[in-house]
Structure formats: structure tokens, C-alpha cells
Amino acid sequence: MDSSVTSTDTTVSAFVPAPASPYQGDIARYWDQEARPVNLRLGDVDGLYHHHYGIGDVDLAALGDSGDAAYDKRLVAELHRLESAQAEVLLDHLGTIGRDDLLVDAGCGRGGSMVMAHQRFGCSVEGLTLSAKQADFGNRRAHELGIEDRVHSRVCNMLDMPFETGQAAGSWNNESSMYVDLEDLFAEHSRVLRVGGRYVTITGCWNPRYGQPSKWVSQINAHFECNIHSRREYLRAMADNRLVPQAVIDLTPDTLPYWELRATSSLVTGIEEAFINSYKDGSFQYVLIAADRV
Ligand SMILES: C[S@@+](CC[C@H](N)C(=O)[O-])C[C@H]1O[C@@H](n2cnc3c(N)ncnc32)[C@H](O)[C@@H]1O
Numbered sequence: 001m002d003s004s005v006t007s008t009d010t011t012v013s014a015f016v017p018a019p020a021s022p023y024q025g026d027i028a029r030y031w032d033q034e035a036r037p038v039n040l041r042l043g044d045v046d047g048l049y050h051h052h053y054g055i056g057d058v059d060l061a062a063l064g065d066s067g068d069a070a071y072d073k074r075l076v077a078e079l080h081r082l083e084s085a086q087a088e089v090l091l092d093h094l095g096t097i098g099r100d101d102l103l104v105d106a107g108c109g110r111g112g113s114m115v116m117a118h119q120r121f122g123c124s125v126e127g128l129t130l131s132a133k134q135a136d137f138g139n140r141r142a143h144e145l146g147i148e149d150r151v152h153s154r155v156c157n158m159l160d161m162p163f164e165t166g167q168a169a170g171s172w173n174n175e176s177s178m179y180v181d182l183e184d185l186f187a188e189h190s191r192v193l194r195v196g197g198r199y200v201t202i203t204g205c206w207n208p209r210y211g212q213p214s215k216w217v218s219q220i221n222a223h224f225e226c227n228i229h230s231r232r233e234y235l236r237a238m239a240d241n242r243l244v245p246q247a248v249i250d251l252t253p254d255t256l257p258y259w260e261l262r263a264t265s266s267l268v269t270g271i272e273e274a275f276i277n278s279y280k281d282g283s284f285q286y287v288l289i290a291a292d293r294v
Pocket residue numbers: 024027028031049050051052106107108109110111112113128129130131134156157158159173174175176179180
């Protein structure tokens with residue numbers, strides 16, 4: 001992958017709306033300033049830039065011997081493969097999407113999942129992020145791929161989406177729902193989705209069976225300036241907003257191999273222990289919820 005995508009990250013969106021709250025201003029700044037090598041090096045593998053985590057078994061044969069010079073490169077490629085596999089599973093749950101349909105990526109990051117959705121369905125994909133840097137990055141990448149007329153990112157609050165009622169065939173949050181109130185979020189997804197449309201989220205949530213957010217969950221919140229919700233809050237807020245779960249899948253066992261591999265790499269960020277320990281002590285879960293808009 002040509003690294004110019006990362007090195008030319010300097011353009012500024014023409015219009016950046018004022019943040020809806022001081023908190024959203026902080027989150028916009030957070031993502032404008034984010035440049036962790038773990039995200040850029042993985043994205044450089046094939047030009048799909050993700051800000052989410054991975055699922056699936058590690059391919060030990062592809063990883064090979066940790067002693068040889070190219071091991072680091074293979075490790076990066078393997079972590080990236082698992083992150084793209086996560087996005088594929090999210091897309092699997094959107095149901096049937098046609099070329100004329102619109103999909104909405106709420107909290108789109110640098111747009112990796114949007115590109116994958118367009119490549120799979122041929123549809124239009126609109127992404128919303130608080131970060132002008134991320135929107136510019138995603139739009140530049142779409143332009144390089146020649147899909148800028150079908151894949152577009154903008155700076156916009158996902159609680160106030162610029163779409164007509166019932167305009168979207170599908171919408172999702174991929175690790176972005178921990179920044180907003182869930183009642184407000186699902187009310188807005190419910191509004192923009194057509195009846196019969198599909199909403200999908202992959203998220204980390206605290207487990208009501210544990211009791212309250214554990215110290216590890218609190219550590220993850222502090223690390224990302226986010227506010228992780230409980231599994232119960234997701235289901236309740238969906239029920240309140242005409243979103244009826246069609247699948248609720250506990251992906252915790254599927255994401256642990258990614259974290260255990262990442263913890264051995266030179267790209268660690270310091271948050272690996274909190275994810276591994278909270279997944280193992282049962283206080284935190286990685287879940288996919290797919291819901292029908294009824
Ligand atoms: C962890 S990243 C996930 C990015 C992307 N979904 C992915 O899978 O690569 C979280 C994203 O949520 C976005 N976000 C947080 N709060 C938001 C809000 N109120 N409106 C729009 N985007 C928001 C951030 O700007 C960031 O792009």
C-alpha cells in the first residue's frame with residue numbers, strides 16, 4: 001500500500017460544524033490527534049484503515065517463526081486480517097442490500113468498513129465522524145479508489161443525521177456507540193432506517209451479571225474518553241426505539257486471540273491488559289447485535 005495516504009493527512013474539511021456539546025468537542029480533538037502506529041501500520045497493509053478490533057483464530061502457519069526478520073510484517077498483516085474479518089461479520093448481518101440502497105456508518109473513523117461495504121454491495125455509503133481529519137482521510141481514500149461518488153464521509157453528529165426519515169436500508173455502529181446516549185442514538189437510527197431495514201452494532205459492553213463496570217472497564221473508558229454501556233442498556237434502548245434484535249452474538253471468545261497476539265507485538269498501546277483481563281473475568285463482553293427496524 002502506498003503510504004502517501006497516511007503521510008499527506010493535512011487537508012481540512014471545508015465546513016466543520018460546531019460540536020453539539022463540550023464532550024463532543026473533546027472527542028473531535030481526540031480523533032483529530034490520533035495517530036497510533038497500530039492503526040496506521042495495519043491500514044497500510046491494503047489501504048483499509050480501521051479503528052476497531054479483530055475476531056477469529058490466528059493463522060499460525062501464516063504467522064510463521066517469530067525468530068525471522070519478516071515476522072513483524074507478518075504479525076501486522078495478521079492483526080489487520082482479523083480486524084477486516086470483524087468488519088466482514090458486521091456486513092454479513094446487514095441482510096440483502098442493493099446497489100441503489102444507502103448504508104449509514106455512524107462513527108465511521110477513517111472509513112475502512114465503508115469501503116468494504118461498497119465493494120461488497122455496490123451501494124452508496126455515507127459516514128459520519130466528529131473528526132475532520134478522519135473525514136478528510138476517508139474521502140481522500142475513496143477518491144484514490146475512484147469511488148468518491150458512492151462512499152462519502154462528513155463531520156456530523158450521529159445523533160442528528162443529515163438523512164431523510166426512512167432513507168437508509170441499513171446502518172451501523174462499529175465500536176462507536178460508547179460515545180453517546182443509547183436512547184438518543186437508537187431513536188436517530190430508527191428515524192433514518194426504512195421499515196424493514198437493518199441496524200447492526202459491534203460493541204464492547206459491560207456485563208450486568210458482573211454487577212457494575214469493573215476496574216478494567218473503567219480503565220478502557222479513561223483510555224478512550226468513552227462511556228461503555230451495559231448489555232442491558234443496549235437491549236432496552238433498542239426495544240424503546242422499534243429496533244427488534246434478530247441476532248445477539250457474544251464475540252468475546254472470538255476476539256481474545258486478537259488481543260493475545262496484539263499483546264506480544266511491538267505495536268502495543270498499553271490497553272491490551274485491560275481488554276484481556278475484563279474479557280476473561282466476565283466483566284466485559286464483545287457483542288454483535290443485529291436488529292430489524294419494525
Ligand atoms: C473507535 S472509532 C470507530 C471507527 C469506525 N467505526 C471503525 O470501525 O473503524 C469511533 C468513532 O466514533 C466517532 N464518534 C464518536 N461520537 C460521535 C458522534 N456523536 N457522532 C459521530 N461520530 C462520532 C468518532 O469520531 C470515531 O470516528
